[in-house]
Amino acid sequence: MTTALRPSGARTLGPDAPIVFLHIPKTAGQTIHAELTRIAGAEAVSPVRVHTQVETEAAQLPPGYSVYSGHLDWTALDSLPAHRFTFSVLRSPRERIASFYFYLLKEARAQTPEELEKPHRAGMKRISTVSAEEYFCGGDRPWQVFVHDHYDNFYARYFAARRMRAWARTRETAPQALLETARTHIAADLDRVYSTEDLGALEQDIAARYGLAISVTDRFVNTGDQPRGEARWPRLMALLDTDAARAKLTAFVQTDEALLARLGLGA
Incomplete structure (x- = not known):
């Protein structure tokens, strides 16, 4: 574009x-x-x-x-x-969500128990100690705000609000208006x-x-433990126990997928 x-x-x-x-x-x-x-x-x-x-x-x-x-x-x-x-x-919004989850899980598992007790590691402690369903669907209101801020149609909210943590500002905006x-x-x-x-x-x-050359094609750092090219979304869906949880995460990508389609980038 x-x-x-x-x-x-x-x-x-x-x-x-x-x-x-x-x-x-x-x-x-x-x-x-x-x-x-x-x-x-x-x-x-x-x-x-x-x-x-x-x-x-x-x-x-x-x-x-x-x-x-x-x-x-x-x-x-x-x-x-x-x-x-x-x-x-x-x-792909689905792959971004799944990749983000598995990357954070990998990072959390690499921490010592003592490190996970530190206040700034609260998110890592949670992801390493609860199920995927509890991570996305459980917890108190501040935790759910965190989940929505980082996973819920992040692209559309980021570009609409011009801010990283935009869910609170856009939560009442209808999907079409957000798009x-x-x-x-x-x-x-x-x-x-x-x-x-x-x-x-x-x-x-x-x-x-x-007039400068960069090389970014097929070069990736901060990757997870899954082979590149292998879809992570089905793996994440398999970790969820209920249809309600799977529906929640599917709703987290719908406006973003529409945005990619409008931009001619596919989903």
């Missing part, structure tokens, strides 16, 4: 024409970030990688850097130069949205716009 609302054409990568990578978890982002860091130089990459690092949304995009890359809100995107190149990457708002914001603010199945297009665009 492209937009011509901002100046385009060949540019020199730098603070006046930065790259902004809106990285959604479990969408090959670590590989892309590593390549952007390589071509820009580590000192030219914004140190803000996660929206929780700073106190304000504006501080997530500090001025003067050549690359912004991370799990970031983008309400302050217009504070950056007009010649920025802004993009995101999506994968249309997400599409509107993408068209206005992003130059491209890529699929993990075609990262060669990202390589080509970076070469055309900046």
Whole structure:
């Protein structure tokens, strides 16, 4: 998907024409970030990688850097130069949910019992001690807010609200309105949205716009313990005990799948 609302054409990568990578978890982002860091130089990459690092949304995009890359809100995107190149990457919503779950489970199982007792490891402790059904469907209200924030049609909510944790802001929005708002914001603010199945297009665009070469096709880090190419969604569905739980997770992907279809990326 492209937009011509901002100046385009060949540019020199730098603070006046930065790259902004809106990285959604479990969408090959670590590989892309590593390549952007390589071509820009580590000192030219914004140190803000996660929206929780700073106190304000504006501080997530500090001025003067050549690359912004991370799990970031983008309400302050217009504070950056007009010649920025802004993009995101999506994968099958079902596979993103399942990959995220199995990745966190793997990470949790690698922690010591003492480490899991630390307050900031509460989520890891829970995923390692309860069933998949209890993880997604049980717990108190704060836990369910966490589940919805991270799994419930994350793409549509992220693009509609321009924020990482957007469920509370969008929970009353009807799916069709959520979808249309997400599409509107993408068209206005992003130059491209890529699929993990075609990262060669990202390589080509970076070469055309900046004259720089990156290599991100078929290179993945932070992968789980399942062979690449093997679907994780059926494995996750098999861990759920009830039709109600399976229906809940299926509802978590429906608007996102519609968004991918509208963007011409498939599901």
